[in-house]
Amino acid sequence: MTQTSQNTLDHAAEILTADEASLEETVESLERPVSGTIDWLVDYWEELLIGGVVALGLAGILLILRSLGRRYRKATKDRTSWKGIVAGVLAKTTLTFMLVTSFFIVVSHTEIPANLERIFEIAFIVSATLQGAIWARELIIGVIKSKAATEEDDPDSTLGNALNIIRVLVNVAVFAIAIIVILDNLGVDVTTLVAGLGIGGIAIGLAAQGIFSDLFAALSIVFDRPFRRGDVINYGGAAGTFGTVEKIGLKTTRLRAPSGELVVIGNTQLLEQEVKNIALAERRRVEIPFGVIYQTPPELLGRMKALVESTIADHEDITPVRTICTGFGDSSIDFLFIYDHYTTDYEELVGAKSLVLIAITRLFAEQGIEFAYPTQTTFTSAPDGTMIMPYPENGFRLVEEEAAPAPSRPLPSAATSVKKAPPRGDGDIEGPGASDTGGSEG
Numbered sequence: 001m002t003q004t005s006q007n008t009l010d011h012a013a014e015i016l017t018a019d020e021a022s023l024e025e026t027v028e029s030l031e032r033p034v035s036g037t038i039d040w041l042v043d044y045w046e047e048l049l050i051g052g053v054v055a056l057g058l059a060g061i062l063l064i065l066r067s068l069g070r071r072y073r074k075a076t077k078d079r080t081s082w083k084g085i086v087a088g089v090l091a092k093t094t095l096t097f098m099l100v101t102s103f104f105i106v107v108s109h110t111e112i113p114a115n116l117e118r119i120f121e122i123a124f125i126v127s128a129t130l131q132g133a134i135w136a137r138e139l140i141i142g143v144i145k146s147k148a149a150t151e152e153d154d155p156d157s158t159l160g161n162a163l164n165i166i167r168v169l170v171n172v173a174v175f176a177i178a179i180i181v182i183l184d185n186l187g188v189d190v191t192t193l194v195a196g197l198g199i200g201g202i203a204i205g206l207a208a209q210g211i212f213s214d215l216f217a218a219l220s221i222v223f224d225r226p227f228r229r230g231d232v233i234n235y236g237g238a239a240g241t242f243g244t245v246e247k248i249g250l251k252t253t254r255l256r257a258p259s260g261e262l263v264v265i266g267n268t269q270l271l272e273q274e275v276k277n278i279a280l281a282e283r284r285r286v287e288i289p290f291g292v293i294y295q296t297p298p299e300l301l302g303r304m305k306a307l308v309e310s311t312i313a314d315h316e317d318i319t320p321v322r323t324i325c326t327g328f329g330d331s332s333i334d335f336l337f338i339y340d341h342y343t344t345d346y347e348e349l350v351g352a353k354s355l356v357l358i359a360i361t362r363l364f365a366e367q368g369i370e371f372a373y374p375t376q377t378t379f380t381s382a383p384d385g386t387m388i389m390p391y392p393e394n395g396f397r398l399v400e401e402e403a404a405p406a407p408s409r410p411l412p413s414a415a416t417s418v419k420k421a422p423p424r425g426d427g428d429i430e431g432p433g434a435s436d437t438g439g440s441e442g
Helices: 002-074 083-089 096-110 114-148 158-185 193-207 207-222 267-271 298-302 304-312 345-367
Strands: 230-236 241-248 254-255 261-267 275-277 283-291 318-328 333-341
Touching: 002 096, 083 114, 096 114, 114 158, 158 193, 193 207, 193 333, 207 241, 207 254, 207 267, 241 261, 241 298, 261 267, 283 345, 298 304, 304 318, 304 333, 304 345, 333 345
Parallel strands: none
Antiparallel strands: 230 241, 230 275, 241 254, 254 261, 283 333, 318 333
């Protein structure tokens, strides 16, 4: 064998030896993780078993709860009871949260490299925080619906109109808090971020102060429920506005006045005034003031209570409260008749009052009782200075129809028939007390 061939063989042997060493290193590099994993499993199989059981149990419970929540929401439209709220929260549980939580529980029961453990920890913090934000959002919105006691799909309700804005505000709030929590757990200094968000919130609040004021006033109406859509209310006192609530919007409330026009008022302005909810009244108190002439006999005055209250005897839903003499007016003896009408229907209320007024008028005509009205008596004198009385000196007398000539029109009643004073001459003057007397002529 020549020297060249020998060198070639030696070189080939060296290459084979080097390849064999490289192959052994490759095999060892491949066997090392496998053997390390096997050793790790052998050392921590009990912890892994416990962690796996706990993780599977937790994941199974979460899956069952989510399934129950979704089935309940499909089977019923209940969204406002506590059962409906809890079902809505559970139905929003994400599969990502379940998987990440399961892996984190398994890993927490063993010893793994710090870098890998940190990765699992960050994944769990992110998924758990976001899942908590989702649960919080559903819980808050559910409580709002429950407090408002209205259906979500009612487009005319205040909550139905405000629900989209409420959802946006709640999302911004809960996820902003979630992001801050995540960054804080990742070691980021969030002090500057929180301060910036606070300043930005103040600026937005000042810029949209009027809008947010009316929005929160609308939510106050929904939660406090001083009135609802369809209620008849009066605001602003006796000289205020009276109408039926047609819509409670985000910024304004619309009322339909009895005369037909639509009255629009801001929610904030509405809550700043006195509001009377007539629809919630169990009864309506009605006052009817009236006056009779001073010539009314005392006997009739004493029977006034019984006479007036007899006009409501046929109304089963009306009960008298009082009928009293309130004083002596300039032209009348004043009375006040008060009764309670047990109804919330405005049309029925005013209709019954009209019937009562007509009945009182008919009854007074039958009893010879005359209503008083403002009068003034003037005293004059004759040319010789003699006082001319405005009524007959011997009192009033009846005018017999048989003795009277055929009149062109009916004679006045006995209570109102008086003799006319003679025509005034050039020397006529108004005597003392000409301004008025306390009397009344029917």
